[in-house]
Amino acid sequence: MLLIQCPYCGLRPELEFAYAGQAHVARPADPSATTPDQWTEFLYLRDNTRGIHAERWRHVRGCARFFNALRDTTTDQFLATYRAGESMPVLQQAGQKP
């Protein structure tokens, strides 16, 4: 059970959260204008990063907000969490690129 920093409520146990997939996958503003490949990309294609992954969580059994996180999928350690709509934090450590 992970410990997750909710940007609103602070450090909270994973039992209160729901994972919600890769972050920053914006729904096209005008889906009808997308090509089949663009639409497929939005619907299904994900980075599935081995390393630092930008992802969404929802503090569903807390403040109920969706927010974003950077997590290393090789260690499950979180590097940052930030509110939906905020841009991805730049990590300081060398060799780590989101």
Added chain:
Amino acid sequence: MSGRRIQQGGRVDRSRAIRFTFDGKGYSGFAGDTLASALLANGVQVFGRSFKYHRPRGVIAAGSEEPNALVTVMRDEARCTPNLRATQVELYDGLVARSQNRWPSLDFDVQAVNDLLSPLLPSAFYYKTFMWPRAAWHKLYEPVIRRAAGLGESPTLPDPDRYSQRFAHCDVLVVGAGPAGLAAALTASASGARVMLCDEQPEFGGSLLDEPAATIDGATTADWIRDSMATLRSRANVTLLTRTTAFGYFPHNLIGLNERITEHLPAPAADMPRERLWQVRAARVLIAAGSIERPLVFPGNDRPGVMLASAARTYLHRYGVAVGQNVVLVTGSDAAYAAALDLHAAGVRVALIADVRADATGAPLDLARQAGIEVVTGATVLGTRGRLGVREVTIGVLARGTVNDTRRVKCDALLLSGGYTPSVHLFSQSRGKLEFNEARQAFLPSVSAEPESSAGSCRGIDGYTQVLNDGARVGAASALAAGYSVAAPEYRVQALEFGMHGLPGVLPQASPLQPARAFVDFQNDVTSKDLALAMREGFESVEHIKRYTTTGMATDQGKTSNMNALAFVAGELGRTIPKVGLTTFRMPYTPVTFGIFAGYDRGDLFDPVRTTSMHDWAVQQGAVFEDVGQWKRARYFPRSGEDMHAAVDRECKAVRTGVGMFDASTLGTIEVVGPDAATFLSRLYVNGFSTLAVGRSRYGILLRDDGFIYDDGVIARIAGERFHVTTTTGGAARVFGMMEDYLQTEWPDLRCWLTSTTEQWAVIAVQGPRARDVLAPLVSDVDLSAAALPHLGVTQGRICGVPMRLFRMSFTGELGYEVNVPADYGLAVWEAIHAAGQPHGITPYGTETMHVLRAEKGYIIVGQETDGTVTPDDAGLGWAIAKSKPDFVGKRSLARETMHAPDRKQLVGLLTVDPKVVLEEGAQIVATPGQHAPMKMIGHVTSSYHSAVLGRSIALALLRGGRARIGETLYVPMPGGEIAVQVTATVFYDVEGARLHG
């Protein structure tokens, strides 16, 4: 049998004799004994039979690392626990234990024939044979192997015991209450930090309990432990847990503890949980897990009576038991000399110390020789003898590859020590990096992955003074890291102790081919020859060798065997130990009872039982319920003598001809409020809502962006900026989540908000031609006339004086209303409607009747007519899509070509040619009769019922190109023959829909 209890000493309570039985024979021990110590005291040497060769085995350890002495403890018929280590089973009065994996008896086991066949049964022999004839594996060989395998027997009756769970949080969790752990806990707790200290043993002290003669700062160990415990107990910031194993290290410093609460009690109170799971979140974890002595590997090293030197010392000092009267010690470490010296001092004859190190020298040897014990250096063991216990050991001196001075030494116990292996299990589970320490010949913690530290001998610290001081220092550092400050005290220990260094591996032999076998993994019967065979067959990865030979995979998880196996493999491959590498340390450290994971999750607490306001009424009426998600829903209301079919027929008829009432409270309800609520719903649902007038409602279909139906419901405009949205019962939570997702992340600019109101409302559907007549006398401030409240109209008013949202809607095709009242009023209003409906023959009905009635009308149920691959058009609901909207969730996907293919599965009706035949839901449909598998299946039956009003069966089906097939005759193949069906439209009753406008 000779008693082995010495006259005095030990921490057992000699004033309290305890009776117990082992394999039906009565024995006596003392309070404070383990089953192992008590049996040893009674002269018992054979505890069990090994897994594969059924060789007689004795106890080799005194703690949780014991591989051999596994027993079943039977408290009563339902409380049988297999595979317990006798070294951990605390004696209580009346304890009944039984040996395992033997028949007919421990001393004479028929399957010991396997031992004679051992040349035929090397590691992994089963992969090479039992292949012919093909069916014989499953039918013949496997059952024999399965019966031979396994250890104890599974319990067969439901476990009546209770299991508990707790979450806990602390600043410093100290794992292990030996010298390092105690010092750490004392120091860290002095800082004010919240400290938890746990230890798997019934008593804190760890190895200090084996050191009665030692002193700490001048106090005896017994006094020091007592005073330390008193100090810890006096501190409110300290939690002490004995009999508690830290079994797992999980991400973000979560540690799983298994506390054994009643297992040692003769008659536990009924309410006491047997065991408890602690999930501890610690700011810092301090691992003081100690280290485990290794046996030595040589031919015949598995006979009963062969034992770790440290275990012999534990039995002596903690339990007052001498493990033999004439012992031989074979050692590769200095530490074990203490065992020989202590046994000697207790009056046991030490026939010989065979030190396998050619260059062994110094204080321990001098002391032994001064005591008159013969010490041979550069020794090796060539073999042992004794059928049910060691009687003789053959020792030689190895020099330049040859063995000289071979001699046989009589003994009744053979003590071994290959040095100590630090317990890095938890550290490794935390994903910390280990490093091989050449000097210690051991893997030690190196780089941490979690906020933790190791202290004491589990990180290679040797010597009590150093271990205590290390514990104190790391305890202070851990407290500091958690935000508390304290200085570490200095301890001084005086003890008879020697270095723990040793040498892992197999003792060198004169010839590689010895007839007897040298066991590496005792429980799984893996010998050095098995390891060699694996390497011969090309298995060089240590993980492969483990899996091929099963070394380290027994219930002790290789605590005493892994390093020996590794050293042997490294030697054979000519690589260094770190080059060969370790196998993964896996959770749990020692086996953990399933019950603590289940905890309170049993019976009704397994999962919340959700019921509506009217549930108790339905129970009183004798309703039969079904589980829908966590909800209990009344399925039908049988009257005496009725089966489901009869009850549903009656209920259906009542609704079609009179009036029925139905509890629809479990449907999800979401209140969508705000200036942009209509815009939001229009973007989400396929339908348009901007034009929906206040006081009107509309059937809504919700897709996912992949274009497939996700949910449906009715959406009513209560006020200009307020919508009342219903969902399916199962969809309530996920639809709410999906709405929040779009609102928070895709359209955060929309000013509208969601509130779940599923449980705010009790919902009573009143359906049937007499529905208006029933409700009319009960409502106020409402005009029920068709003109004022037409189909899909919505209004607010009062019923029985209670505020109400009244929906004119129908999932039955009849004149219908859904009365929504605040849930606490639901039962009273339900009862009032039921009473008011009596003159009209009002009939409560359940979900089954609801299903039949809606099927007669061709209304879909999401999850029954849909399966995640159905579009609105497939379901015949294309009409609901607002064509003019530029976008809604799923619209883009619906534009894909394949979504319009003419051969898509479409919803149709089916009528069996024989009207009495009711199709089975899920049955498949074929176009031409007489097919054999594989058939060309073109659809399946989604819903099928007997329709009372039509006097025949009806069915709905998803059928390829279905709408173009209306009128065709198709076939439903069943095991008993094909059923001919006609394809029809989906509406079977009141096709014009006149009735719902009544």
Added chain:
Amino acid sequence: MVDAALRRIVSLPTAAWLDSPVPAARFILRGAAATRAAAGQGFGLSLPETACRATTDGNRAALWLGPDEQLLLAPDGEAELIEASLARALQGHAYSLVDVSHRQVGIGLHGPRAEWLLQSQCPLPLNLRDFPAGMCTRTVFGKAEIVLWRPAEQVFRLEVWRSFATYVVELLCEIDRESVA
């Protein structure tokens, strides 16, 4: 007025540390920050701006559930009054006010065992340092979602959706069977 006899509160097991559930007026208020200030005036109690904290005044309370979500609690019978006064105070604001008086059940725990009972199946740290008096939050208890509020050091109030109330109380009673020792 509604006949009080028509109201049937969920019936729950009883225990010394458990208060019997009392009906209350409850609202979920959602909207932007400006809404909260105005709503506070209408409710007669300034609404909490701090995450996971409640404000109280007499028998009214406002619980922070999320950055745009507040649970307002008041004595039973005041619902219509509150709805009206908030509507007046929030004139011109975009907001959502939804009556959830019957959606949930208020379960009160008091006494020295309350924290111990809850900590068994609630994964949050409930000691006074981490969960001081005045704190409130949505969280989980066993398999149920709850709103947990600690009005005073030895007093907890759980707001539980009505169909989960039986589960929550039965689970508490099951835990209570264990001796503390």
Added chain:
Amino acid sequence: MRKFSGWTLLKEAFGGQQGWTPQWRRVAPQAEYDAIIIGGGGHGLAAAYYLASEHGITRTAVLEKGWIGGGNTGRNTTIIRSNYLFDESAALYDHALKLWEDLSQVLNYNVMFSPRGVMMLAHTVHDVQVAKRHIHANRGNGVDNEWLSPEEAKAYCPPLNIERNIRYPVLGAALQRRGGTARHDAVAWGYARAADAIGVDIIENCEVTGLVRDASGAMEAVQTSRGLIRCRRVGVSAAGNTSVVLGLAGVRLPLESFPLQALVSEPVKPVVPCVVMSGSIHAYISQSDKGELVIGAGTDAYTSYTQRGALHVNSHTLSAVCELFPAFRRMRMLRNWGGIVDVTPDRSPIIARTPVPGLYVNCGWGTGGFKATPGAGHLLAWTMARDEPHPINAPFTIERFRDGHLIDEAAAAAVAH
């Protein structure tokens, strides 16, 4: 290849089992191969075996970054069944099941395939509907599956609790008698040994670090930790790491990798005679030949490459097991482990060409990969050898996501009403 049999074992018994030789050669990679399989799990080794044995492409190498069979092959619960709903899936998994049935004989390696029956429990009216739909669909496809009443289910699996007063009582079960289990490690080793014997190079400790394409964009070579290897026909069978490997060629697939946990109990004498699965309360259980109860459930909630899962997921699984088998509360967990499973949006696999000519992929098996091992390898080999799919894997393309031809086994079991 030294034949394995009771006879050779007996002969070796007199020589102290000294006559055995490595089951596969330890070789350095050659400069060039006709085919390369990336990933030395059961699937990849099977593909290599079939490339060599059925398509004559013996200049084949399997590149494994660690030790063969060390990924999901060695980390699963060894369940084999083919009772899938959709025609495409049933054909795919039954293809594999038929290969399982004589795999020991074909490979001359006892993989211990044990058709002891797979029983899938129904706990709700909806479960019953879904189970019956499966049974009818399976029968139409020639896949055995039959309905059992609760009493019949208990007769087939005596420790099962069919009391009506439990939270989710057993209302019946769908039984596939041909389903069962096999010995996971033996599958990898058996394929490796058989493939090696006909010329396939099995190269362990060889991590792929680059996929090299020629000017036309087609596969040209594989860059590895042990040097560059030329090859114009490369199949990726890397399970949870598929996205990482394909990323080397710039190919993105609709995959996410999740942890999947499993556990075993201490060994006990035979008590669970078959495989029991419960989709709606999330657990499955069988008993290994060694006597361990082998238990698993669904994936953890979030993507991860850590090969470990959460304690609460374990608890959930064991709660379900204890509910179904209340006597097992006293049993004890011996070992718990995690794998990385790659999951597609429709929970069905991809065995197909990729947009890169000469690059093929077999992935997306989610929690169901082990049972497909022989079939997946067989079909990947076919697809690589002929540069076109076999009719059985033709529907399992990458393009189906674009075109909406999903084969959605998961959604088919979803519940609503």
